[in-house]
Amino acid sequence: MAPGDTTVGSTPTTPIDPEVVEAMAPFLRTHFGNPSSSHVYGRRARDAVDRARAQVAALIGGAPEEIVFTGSGTEANNMAILGAVAHADDRGGRLACSAIEHPAVEKPCRLVGFRGWAVDTIPVDETGLIDMRAADVVIRRETVMVSVMHSNNEVGTIQPIRELAALAHSRGALMHTDAAQSVGKVSVDVNELGVDALTIVGHKLYAPKGVGALHIRKGAAIAPTSFGGGQEGGMRPGTENVALIVALGAACEIAGRRLAEDQARLRGLRDRLWLGLQAGVPGIRLNGHAERRLPNTLNVSFPGVRGGAVLAAAPDIAASTGSACHQGEEAPSSVLAAMGCERDRALGAVRLSVGRTTTAEDIGRATANLVTAWRHVRARASGGG
Amino acid sequence: MAPGDTTVGSTPTTPIDPEVVEAMAPFLRTHFGNPSSSHVYGRRARDAVDRARAQVAALIGGAPEEIVFTGSGTEANNMAILGAVAHADDRGGRLACSAIEHPAVEKPCRLVGFRGWAVDTIPVDETGLIDMRAADVVIRRETVMVSVMHSNNEVGTIQPIRELAALAHSRGALMHTDAAQSVGKVSVDVNELGVDALTIVGHKLYAPKGVGALHIRKGAAIAPTSFGGGQEGGMRPGTENVALIVALGAACEIAGRRLAEDQARLRGLRDRLWLGLQAGVPGIRLNGHAERRLPNTLNVSFPGVRGGAVLAAAPDIAASTGSACHQGEEAPSSVLAAMGCERDRALGAVRLSVGRTTTAEDIGRATANLVTAWRHVRARASGGG
Numbered sequence: 001m002a003p004g005d006t007t008v009g010s011t012p013t014t015p016i017d018p019e020v021v022e023a024m025a026p027f028l029r030t031h032f033g034n035p036s037s038s039h040v041y042g043r044r045a046r047d048a049v050d051r052a053r054a055q056v057a058a059l060i061g062g063a064p065e066e067i068v069f070t071g072s073g074t075e076a077n078n079m080a081i082l083g084a085v086a087h088a089d090d091r092g093g094r095l096a097c098s099a100i101e102h103p104a105v106e107k108p109c110r111l112v113g114f115r116g117w118a119v120d121t122i123p124v125d126e127t128g129l130i131d132m133r134a135a136d137v138v139i140r141r142e143t144v145m146v147s148v149m150h151s152n153n154e155v156g157t158i159q160p161i162r163e164l165a166a167l168a169h170s171r172g173a174l175m176h177t178d179a180a181q182s183v184g185k186v187s188v189d190v191n192e193l194g195v196d197a198l199t200i201v202g203h204k205l206y207a208p209k210g211v212g213a214l215h216i217r218k219g220a221a222i223a224p225t226s227f228g229g230g231q232e233g234g235m236r237p238g239t240e241n242v243a244l245i246v247a248l249g250a251a252c253e254i255a256g257r258r259l260a261e262d263q264a265r266l267r268g269l270r271d272r273l274w275l276g277l278q279a280g281v282p283g284i285r286l287n288g289h290a291e292r293r294l295p296n297t298l299n300v301s302f303p304g305v306r307g308g309a310v311l312a313a314a315p316d317i318a319a320s321t322g323s324a325c326h327q328g329e330e331a332p333s334s335v336l337a338a339m340g341c342e343r344d345r346a347l348g349a350v351r352l353s354v355g356r357t358t359t360a361e362d363i364g365r366a367t368a369n370l371v372t373a374w375r376h377v378r379a380r381a382s383g384g385g
Numbered sequence: 386m387a388p389g390d391t392t393v394g395s396t397p398t399t400p401i402d403p404e405v406v407e408a409m410a411p412f413l414r415t416h417f418g419n420p421s422s423s424h425v426y427g428r429r430a431r432d433a434v435d436r437a438r439a440q441v442a443a444l445i446g447g448a449p450e451e452i453v454f455t456g457s458g459t460e461a462n463n464m465a466i467l468g469a470v471a472h473a474d475d476r477g478g479r480l481a482c483s484a485i486e487h488p489a490v491e492k493p494c495r496l497v498g499f500r501g502w503a504v505d506t507i508p509v510d511e512t513g514l515i516d517m518r519a520a521d522v523v524i525r526r527e528t529v530m531v532s533v534m535h536s537n538n539e540v541g542t543i544q545p546i547r548e549l550a551a552l553a554h555s556r557g558a559l560m561h562t563d564a565a566q567s568v569g570k571v572s573v574d575v576n577e578l579g580v581d582a583l584t585i586v587g588h589k590l591y592a593p594k595g596v597g598a599l600h601i602r603k604g605a606a607i608a609p610t611s612f613g614g615g616q617e618g619g620m621r622p623g624t625e626n627v628a629l630i631v632a633l634g635a636a637c638e639i640a641g642r643r644l645a646e647d648q649a650r651l652r653g654l655r656d657r658l659w660l661g662l663q664a665g666v667p668g669i670r671l672n673g674h675a676e677r678r679l680p681n682t683l684n685v686s687f688p689g690v691r692g693g694a695v696l697a698a699a700p701d702i703a704a705s706t707g708s709a710c711h712q713g714e715e716a717p718s719s720v721l722a723a724m725g726c727e728r729d730r731a732l733g734a735v736r737l738s739v740g741r742t743t744t745a746e747d748i749g750r751a752t753a754n755l756v757t758a759w760r761h762v763r764a765r766a767s768g769g770g
Contacts, residue, residue, distance in 0.1 A: 070456075071460070072456075238460055
């Protein structure tokens with residue numbers, strides 16, 4: 001499978017949209033101005049950054065001046081969480097996040113290291129969905145910020161962020177959501193959701209790696225955590241990454257334009273893959289929520305085998321097992337473990353995804369390859385046992 | 386003057402080297418891998434990032450694994466200073482920086498906001514050089530980190546960083562230097578200097594805006610200040626900005642190869658500009674150190690006029706006055722003020738710089754334009770007075 005071909009492989013490697021590359025190219029080749037300088041070259045860069053800001057805001061709602069460009073989704077998540085901590089530092093407090101957050105949320109919550117701060121975990125059910133009754137207990141008057149991802153990167157389950165935001169606000173907490181996986185795949189609107197901060201990642205949107213954004217609602221109690229010039233409203237000082245900011249803006253504009261069409265198309269391909277695998281692999285199980293799920297994501301457990309072995313036997317498929325290898329010992333995905341998935345099923349899991357460049361032929365080929373690979377691994381396992 | 390033409394204009398707008406653009410282009414168009422993923426596309430990106438890390442280390446000394454890629458010089462400066470503070474947070478302490486630091490150093494020192502932390506300022510003399518006797522008093526046993534820029538962005542004065550590092554170490558403090566202006570223009574070697582941390586900025590090196598690096602000496606007491614995946618040795622988690630990292634590596638490789646030649650050439654052009662201005666503008670003054678100075682920088686004070694007025698009368702020159710406009714009121718440069726420069730001289734200052742694309746003809750034209758502009762503004766001022 002070619003690098004740009006993302007059939008069951010867009011998760012580890014999303015290509016860059018050629019239209020995005022064209023949009024940013026002038027800012028690498030001829031438009032060198034610094035947006036913070038006042039001369040004519042600077043103004044051209046400033047205008048381009050402002051336009052990108054409006055494009056991002058148009059995709060997710062909110063005002064352009066509420067968008068802060070960052071170097072990654074991790075930076076955006078850290079900015080939201082550590083910024084809320086910095087703002088409330090004098091009084092101390094608690095943070096709350098779900099049991100299935102990305103390390104870029106889970107670690108700043110846990111490792112922030114400020115004295116007097118604690119973190120509470122909100123459990124999820126067997127479909128990966130937040131347990132709202134547990135959330136009602138976990139989110140307290142002392143909670144400064146609740147951070148729950150909009151959708152999960154491994155299983156695609158989409159969380160009830162609007163309900164969580166209402167609950168957080170009723171306790172006086174800020175609501176942040178890491179929407180890295182969702183933006184561009186499903187409709188995401190900061191005002192509908194009622195969140196105070198929302199994370200976007202460029203390379204999940206067919207922009208290059210190295211750019212992201214944080215939406216921060218006007219007036220939200222989030223303080224800057226780095227200091228320097230006045231760029232990005234003082235929240236992210238430093239000379240702007242003009243070319244990649246332009247790229248992210250273009251990627252958002254394209255994603256908004258294509259959203260309805262992409263959604264229907266990806267869901268169709270994804271469901272066709274699932275039907276084919278069900279037909280060829282008796283006992284295969286779906287991980288994640290059957291309906292409340294990203295249209296491009298399919299996480300399945302192959303029965304009686306390790307997911308890694310199936311992928312190894314189908315090497316032309318760029319996918320991910322969602323499991324981490326620790327010192328040679330295969331460990332089950334922490335997301336599946338938090339969903340109460342038993343060990344063998346978790347170890348049999350493979351995360352498959354489809355993307356803009358995936359075709360119906362790719363799906364047919366991938367289905368056949370995965371079924372053949374599973375039969376092969378299964379036969380080898382039976383022969384050896 | 387065209388945007389790529391940096392005669393007396395490279396300071397606000399350094400172009401990107403076409404060779405750098407070529408080096409990064411494949412990582413925008415075909416090589417989409419995520420360096421943290423294990424499949425073949427990921428390995429290609431990983432190899433490219435590793436190569437860039439070696440290229441940066443080769444230019445400034447130190448080991449490749451001591452280089453942490455960042456999104457800007459500001460981020461690198463914050464990482465060094467707030468990381469030293471985070472590491473020593475339990476015991477509290479003091480920071481020391483010079484009186485002429487960039488806001489990306491001065492502000493994290495002053496605004497860090499941790500209780501029990503204080504900042505001391507090391508004064509400079511009338512050439513912009515650190516007062517070493519004052520430093521000996523200011524740097525105390527309680528000082529956790531000393532941060533002094535390698536060279537100043539406005540006047541180009543190069544500091545005795547090696548002596549400062551020895552002094553800092555003798556008091557048990559870490560030594561950080563912001564070498565944004567120096568790397569690629571003069572020889573900078575972290576081992577010769579003996580620093581614990583050193584900041585590099587891509588767009589000062591003919592790489593694009595949006596990438597920088599921090600050299601952190603192995604074992605230096607600098608803790609991470611953002612949290613997520615394990616990228617960049619845990620110091621800068623988040624998916625790597627592969628294309629711009631490749632660009633920074635290429636820019637460092639080119640800068641190392643061209644250093645001796647560029648230095649001699651820039652100094653020749655810069656000195657020719659200075660001679661021309663001295664001949665045409667009686668009473669013009671040089672700001673900064675006459676010898677210990679970057680080869681590309683010329684900061685001069687035009688007599689009897691505002692620097693901004695001279696530049697406004699020579700609009701084809703992209704330069705900078707180094708003064709900030711506050712609510713319509715012209716304020717003298719804080720760097721010149723710290724050097725004890727009287728107000729009229731400071732307000733007459735213009736920062737001029739030369740770059741790789743500057744030609745001898747550009748210098749001749751710029752000299753003539755500036756002299757004519759000065760005479761014009763001067764005559765207008767005399768007529769009005």
